[in-house]
Amino acid sequence: MTTPDQLAATEPEVFPPTLREVMLRPRWIALLLLCLVIAGVFAWLGQWQLSRSIDTNPPPPGATEIVRPLAEVAGPGEYLPEPLVGQRVTAEGTWVSDDFLVVASRFNDGAPGYWVTGQLRLADTEEPTSIAVALGWAATPEDAQDAITELAQDAADTPVEVTGRLISDEGPALPPDDGDPFTMTRMSSAALLGQWSDIAGLAVYRPYIAAEVATAGLVDIASPAPAEGSGINWLNIFYAAEWAIFAGFAFYIWYRLARDQWEKELEDIEDAAAGAS
Known part of the structure; x- marks a missing residue:
C-alpha cells in the first residue's frame, strides 16, 4: 500500500516562476510593445509642446x-x-x-x-x-x-x-x-x-x-506700455512635463500588471501546496 509520504514523493516539484520569467512571456512582451507605442505618442506630444514653449522670433524690445x-x-x-x-x-x-x-x-x-x-x-x-x-x-x-x-x-x-x-x-x-x-x-x-x-x-x-488723447472734456485713459515678455511660455513647458509623466506612467502600468500576475501565480502555488499537505 502506498503511503501519503510516498505519493508526495512521486509528484513533481513545482518551482514558482520569477518576475523576470513572467515578464518574458509573449503576452507581456506584446503588452510592452503596446506601451512603447503609447509612450512614443506621449513623447511626441511632449516634444511638440516643448517646441511651442519658446518663441524663436520674439518681437524686438519696444x-x-x-x-x-x-x-x-x-x-x-x-x-x-x-x-x-x-x-x-x-x-x-x-x-x-x-x-x-x-x-x-x-x-x-x-x-x-x-x-x-x-x-x-x-x-x-x-x-x-x-x-x-x-x-x-x-x-x-x-x-x-x-x-x-x-x-x-x-x-x-x-x-x-x-x-x-x-x-x-x-x-x-x-x-x-x-x-x-x-x-x-x-x-x-x-x-x-x-x-x-x-x-x-x-x-x-x-x-x-x-x-491716447481724450476728447470732449474727458480725462486721458491711463494705459502704460505692456511689460516685455520673456519669450518663454511656461504653460507649454508644464504641458510637456505632463506628457513625459504620462509616458513613464504607461511603463509603470505594464510593470504593475505583470507583477500582479506574478504574485497571483505565487499565491496559487502556495494554496495548491497547502491543499496537498
Missing part, C-alpha cells in the same frame, strides 16, 4: 510703442495674439453719432469712474467695418453723459484719426441685479455691438482701441 496702422496688426473678427496686446495703432474713420456709450467700473490710476466709448466706422474698407474705441475717462456718470452730448454734436461725418493701444476684448458680463439692464461693466465689443445702430452687414474688430 515694438509695441511703434505706431502701426490698425490693418497691419489685426483684422475684423480676429483674436489679438499675445505679443500684440497693447500695440499702439492708428485708425481713420468717422464716429457713428448715435453710438457713444458708457462703460462703468473703469479705474484710472486707481480712481473709479466711467469710460465713454464710440463706434469708429473705418475708412477705406471694402465692407462696412467698425472698431470700438474708449475715448476717455470720466469721474461721474453725469460727466460721461455731458461728453457724449458734445461728441454726438461734433460727430456728423467728420473724419477723425485715432491713436491708441489695441487691447483684447474683455468679454461681456451681466449687468448689476439692481441696475439698468443696459449697464455695461466690461469693455466688450460684443456687448457694445448689441447696442450699436446701423449694424447690418457690419464687420467688427474683436479688440478695442484705448485712445
